[in-house]
Structure formats: structure tokens, C-alpha cells
Amino acid sequence: MDAAIRAFATHGVAGTSLDDLARTLGVTKQTILYHHGSKAGLVDAVFARAAADLIAVLDDAVVGEELGWSRVDAAVRAAFALAVRRPELVSLLREASRLGPPASDDAVAALRPLVDRALVALTDGMASGRFRRGDPRLVLVTAYAAVTGVVAEPELLRVVEVELDVRTAVRLRRIVLDVLAGLLRPELSSQG
Amino acid sequence: MDAAIRAFATHGVAGTSLDDLARTLGVTKQTILYHHGSKAGLVDAVFARAAADLIAVLDDAVVGEELGWSRVDAAVRAAFALAVRRPELVSLLREASRLGPPASDDAVAALRPLVDRALVALTDGMASGRFRRGDPRLVLVTAYAAVTGVVAEPELLRVVEVELDVRTAVRLRRIVLDVLAGLLRPELSSQG
DNA sequence: CGGTCCGTCTACCATTTGGTAAGTGCCGGT
DNA sequence: ACCGGCACTTACCAAATGGTAGACGGACCG
Numbered sequence: 001m002d003a004a005i006r007a008f009a010t011h012g013v014a015g016t017s018l019d020d021l022a023r024t025l026g027v028t029k030q031t032i033l034y035h036h037g038s039k040a041g042l043v044d045a046v047f048a049r050a051a052a053d054l055i056a057v058l059d060d061a062v063v064g065e066e067l068g069w070s071r072v073d074a075a076v077r078a079a080f081a082l083a084v085r086r087p088e089l090v091s092l093l094r095e096a097s098r099l100g101p102p103a104s105d106d107a108v109a110a111l112r113p114l115v116d117r118a119l120v121a122l123t124d125g126m127a128s129g130r131f132r133r134g135d136p137r138l139v140l141v142t143a144y145a146a147v148t149g150v151v152a153e154p155e156l157l158r159v160v161e162v163e164l165d166v167r168t169a170v171r172l173r174r175i176v177l178d179v180l181a182g183l184l185r186p187e188l189s190s191q192g
Numbered sequence: 193m194d195a196a197i198r199a200f201a202t203h204g205v206a207g208t209s210l211d212d213l214a215r216t217l218g219v220t221k222q223t224i225l226y227h228h229g230s231k232a233g234l235v236d237a238v239f240a241r242a243a244a245d246l247i248a249v250l251d252d253a254v255v256g257e258e259l260g261w262s263r264v265d266a267a268v269r270a271a272f273a274l275a276v277r278r279p280e281l282v283s284l285l286r287e288a289s290r291l292g293p294p295a296s297d298d299a300v301a302a303l304r305p306l307v308d309r310a311l312v313a314l315t316d317g318m319a320s321g322r323f324r325r326g327d328p329r330l331v332l333v334t335a336y337a338a339v340t341g342v343v344a345e346p347e348l349l350r351v352v353e354v355e356l357d358v359r360t361a362v363r364l365r366r367i368v369l370d371v372l373a374g375l376l377r378p379e380l381s382s383q384g
Numbered sequence: 385c386g387g388t389c390c391g392t393c394t395a396c397c398a399t400t401t402g403g404t405a406a407g408t409g410c411c412g413g414t
Numbered sequence: 415a416c417c418g419g420c421a422c423t424t425a426c427c428a429a430a431t432g433g434t435a436g437a438c439g440g441a442c443c444g
Binding site for chain 4: 390398
């Protein structure tokens with residue numbers, strides 16, 4: 001299953017044949033079909049599993065964290081840690097996004113609670129003055145784009161000739177946190 | 193050719209068969225093979241064309257713009273305008289990134305001058321005090337991720353239930369510009 | 385020990401894939 | 415009038431694709 005996540009993330013769903021996948025798993029294609037019925041079934045299972053992993057990690061990071069900036073900080077740190085440890089999850093998220101409906105419906109449904117809670121947290125924070133005011137949806141989109149973009153594009157990093165090792169990841173995380181601080185922390189006015 | 197860009201961007205290279213593409217073009221598959229030799233040849237041509245389009249637009253936007261923030265502003269505005277008008281170019285950039293070497297080598301080579309000039313501009317700006325100091329490569333990566341992420345993920349926008357119309361794009365652009373201002377403008381200290 | 389359920393395998397299939405070979409019509413040059 | 419090249423076609427092909435059918439073997443249970 002982890003191998004399937006990696007394969008779909010690396011080569012895309014269309015670019016991964018059941019034969020290839022079976023070969024890397026040391027089984028035959030029919031074994032896979034036996035367990036998941038069809039390739040579409042496998043895709044659903046893989047997306048569901050990846051979404052569950054994502055949710056588990058982010059939930060775990062945020063729980064117990066007090067409201068406000070420290071929660072944002074914790075979420076970003078968890079996201080970066082996950083992205084460095086399992087970058088294929090981020091790539092798979094993108095693949096699901098590109099496939100669009102109806103293939104992505106399940107993943108969208110699975111992640112919606114997470115998104116909704118983030119939106120509630122942002123909205124509450126803005127209402128109570130912990131965060132700068134703004135459209136929480138657009139802020140969330142920007143934050144997501146910044147976090148996933150820097151870890152899901154190894155080619156991009158190759159163009160600017162940096163490697164995504166732990167040190168670089170920490171520095172990127174600091175930049176992203178700076179960015180989010182500029183967007184959210186109320187004492188800062190970043191509009192010149 | 194534009195149809196090929198759209199197809200590769202939408203379904204991915206692996207997910208686009210020459211038969212499908214030929215059908216939407218109203219010709220036969222062999223016509224495509226006649227002009228490009230093989231599918232790999234077509235992919236190369238498509239990537240080269242997309243890179244050329246990207247470079248032309250961004251070059252055009254930046255030329256004549258004075259050094260410093262106004263040039264960043266112009267580049268971001270051009271990038272957003274392009275992303276709204278031709279989102280498939282951004283998607284294709286991602287596809288190239290995912291394919292990795294050697295398929296992406298040409299695209300990487302084509303875009304490198306653009307990247308290098310941006311890095312020089314950032315480095316000079318930091319040295320002369322127009323920009324805050326920092327690693328220009330990482331700043332560029334973050335900026336790229338923020339700009340492309342918000343326009344290349346329609347599913348993401350679907351999750352937060354916003355549509356990428358012109359008004360939304362303008363508001364997202366404003367957020368991204370705020371973000372970059374926080375990263376670059378020297379009078380702001382976003383570290384709390 | 386016999387049955388039977390479960391996971392896996394071999395064997396096979398129809399369709400689709402990228403690619404080749406061999407024309408066909410057409411246009412410009414001589 | 416004729417020839418050559420060009421854009422494009424039809425006709426094919428071998429390999430790969432997702433999927434089906436049925437056999438093999440082992441574990442559990444009576």
C-alpha cells in the first residue's frame with residue numbers, strides 16, 4: 001500500500017500500471033485486483049489511506065495546542081516534518097487534485113473536516129483579534145500553497161540548485177512561518 | 193499545439209494518448225508522429241513552447257521596470273494574469289517538474305536564464321538595501337510556490353468553496369503581494 | 385481426515401498504446 | 415505535362431494495459 005502511494009505520487013495514476021506496481025511488490029497483478037477489485041478501487045483505497053495519514057499527523061500536532069498563533073506554528077511544523085519524511089503524500093495530494101472529480105471526491109470529503117476546522121480557527125482568531133482580519137479561505141489557500149509548493153517540487157529546487165535536506169527544510173519552514181506571521185499576526189502591518 | 197499543452201496539463205503526459213489528442217485535433221495519430229517523430233518528441237516540443245510562452249510574458253512584464261519592489265510587483269502581476277488567462281501553462285510546469293530528469297531537462301534549461309536573472313535581481317536588491325537580506329534562492333522558491341499553488345489547484349479552491357474568477361484572483365494576488373512585501377521590504381520586520 | 389474458505393498463481397482475453405510501412409492527393413517548379 | 419517533395423491518410427504491428435476464469439496450496443474447523 002505504501003508502495004502504491006509512492007508509485008502513484010511519483011508517476012501519477014495514469015503512469016502507474018498494475019503490472020509495474022505488482023512487480024515492485026513481488027506479487028502478480030491479479031493479487032492486487034483480488035484485493036481491490038479494479039484499478040479504480042485501488043486508487044480510491046490509496047487516496048483514502050493517504051488522506052487518513054495526513055489527517056492523523058495534522059490532528060496529532062494541533063491537539064492540545066492553545067488557540068492562536070501557536071496552533072498555526074504547530075500545524076506548519078507538522079506539515080513540514082511530514083513533507084520531509086513522506087513527500088509522496090504531498091505529491092499524491094496534488095495528483096488527486098489534478099484528477100479532479102469524481103476521482104478526488106472521496107479525498108475532498110475526507111479532508112473537508114480538517115479544512116473546516118482550520119477555517120473555524122482562523123475565523124475565530126480574526127474575530128477575537130488574535131489574527132489580522134482577512135478572508136480566512138484565501139489565507140488558508142495561500143498557506144497551503146506555500147507549504148506544499150516548496151516541498152513538492154524537487155525540480156524547482158533543482159533549478160535554483162538547493163537540496164531539500166533537513167537544514168534547507170528548516171530554513172524554508174522559517175520563511176513560511178515568517179510569511180504566515182506577516183499574514184496573521186495583528187501587530188504587524190505589512191501593507192506599505 | 194495549444195491543444196497538446198492543454199491535454200498534457202489536464203491529463204498529464206502519461207494520461208494523454210496520441211489517439212485521443214489526434215481525435216480532438218481532427219487529424220490522425222500518424223500526422224502527429226509525422227511532425228514530431230515520437231511521443232517524446234512531441235512532449236519536448238510542447239514543453240519548449242510552453243517555456244517560451246512563459247518567458248515571453250514574464251520578460252515583457254519586467255522589461256523597463258525599475259529595479260526593486262516595483263519589478264517584483266510587475267512580475268507577480270504578470271504571473272497572475274498569465275495564470276488566470278492560461279492556467280494550463282502552470283499545470284504543465286508542474287507536470288514537467290513531476291516527470292523529472294531527463295524529460296524536464298530542456299524545460300529546466302530554458303527557464304534557467306529567467307531564474308538566474310531573478311536571483312541576480314534579488315541578490316543585488318539585498319546587497320543594496322532595497323530588499324531585506326535572506327537567501328534569495330529560498331525566497332524565490334517560496335514566491336514561486338505561493339504564486340503557482342493558488343492558481344494550479346482548482347480542487348483546493350473547491351474544498352474551501354471559492355471560485356477562481358477575476359475578483360478572487362485579484363484578492364489572492366493582493367495576499368501574495370503582501371506576503372512578498374513581508375519577505376522583501378526592508379522597513380518591515382516580520383519576526384515577532 | 386475431508387471440506388472449504390482465502391490468498392495467490394498461471395493462463396488467457398479484448399482493447400489500447402506508441403510506432404512503422406506504404407500509399408494518396410496536392411502543390412510548385414521546370 | 416511531369417516530377418518530387420510535402421502533408422496526410424489507411425493499414426498494420428508488437429507490446430502493454432486492465433480485467434476474467436480457473437487451478438493450486440495452505441490454514442482453519444468439523
